[in-house]
Amino acid sequence: MKILVVGSGGREHALAWKLAQSERVQIVYVAPGNGGTARDSRLQNLPITDLNTLAEFVIREHIALTVVGPETPLAGGIVNLFRARGLKVFGPTREAAQLESSKDFAKAFMKRHGIPTAEYETFSDAAQAHAYIDAKGAPIVIKADGLAAGKGVVVAMSLDEAHQAVEHMLSDNRFGDAGARIVIEEFLAGEEASFIVMCDGKNVLPLATSQDHKRLLDNDQGPNTGGMGAYSPAPIVTPAMHARVMREIINPTIAGMAKDGIPFSGFLYAGLMIDAAGNPKTLEFNCRMGDPETQPIMARLKTDLVGVMEHAVNGTLDAVGLEWDRRTAVGVVLAAAGYPEDPVKGNAIDGIPAETPEAVTFHAGTAEVDGHLVTSGGRVLCVVGLGDSVKLAQKQAYETLEKIHFDGMQYRRDIGWRGLKH
Ligand code: ATP
The missing domain is CATH 3.40.50.20 (Rossmann fold)
Incomplete structure (x- = not known):
């Protein structure tokens, strides 16, 4: 086939x-x-x-x-x-994908169906947005309504920053149509996790849990990126937390979409914030798998994915059970110099080792030019290591990536740190 x-x-x-x-x-x-x-x-x-x-x-x-x-x-x-x-x-x-492509759609949907998420208001008028920010205070979060490749979210720690974000989005029109409306929402504190399921319109099949690392630098410092690494499973999602997220977030979302007449099929990704008391809230929905979460998740999947996909498109996902490698997978992104603002392209890449049962390298921003591999984007490679613990999986990933070279290569040295903490 x-x-x-x-x-x-x-x-x-x-x-x-x-x-x-x-x-x-x-x-x-x-x-x-x-x-x-x-x-x-x-x-x-x-x-x-x-x-x-x-x-x-x-x-x-x-x-x-x-x-x-x-x-x-x-x-x-x-x-x-x-x-x-x-x-x-x-x-x-397209209609169901609005869960990701319009933050206003997603927030109104969650409110309507009682799905836990941050309090919010939607604005297209700058003066009203500024007044709302002054009334609520900082920290506060400003989001462009439409797709902005992960750049349309400002977590403002001060009022100045919040007002400036409103100016950029609504007055300066930085994000075009995507920022013509903005969502302003309550700041949520806690630990993030990625909760990804497959859905065929009615049946839900959860994938293994994972956590992303959005910031460029170690210890979650520096600017936001598309994701500098991910690991699976994420220990913060205990079996009890898993059951709760399914009950309070995933199942009501799938049922709500069906009830609203826009049944959801595909990968559904709920970005969660879990507070200190262990209460999960939905930060965002994505209507696709995460990148880089997919790389460690796929490295752990033992079941034939083709069979699973066939059930998914035929509406019979209830007949599927997934088998996972019991090991932890840690995926470290190797990014180009200048990423995320202005990645350098065209540098030769050498030394990618052949796949082993303990490590596999996935490509992203790479291209073949005259038989040579060169960098062609911000996030260049993702090296996934597998091991019986987070530490051993990290060791596999980091030993493998040391063999790889391209000029200006940058990566985080602490992917999976939250997993070590638990
Ligand atoms: P992605 O690249 O994941 O699609 P996005 O542009 O859709 O990003 P969000 O995931 O909604 O944006 O937000 C990006 C990041 O901003 C989150 O991963 C989280 O760290 C932070 N964030 C978003 N909303 C909140 C909030 N209400 N409170 C605290 N932090 C938040």
């Missing part, structure tokens, strides 16, 4: 890598893919980004199943388009 994965990041490399392990798979196309998916003989890059052209390719090549990685094609309606042409595709429709 042939499969298509849409996207070009580390998340898509990890999904394609896992799908290609199935004995039933002949080839996994990755559109457009990266330097790593180009080099894997079981994968083939497809230089197509236009959704109609992609659908035509899928029909012509008899591709059995499409899995969509990033949010942009989902918000652009790839699932609506593929389904209208009778194609099997795993992901939410």
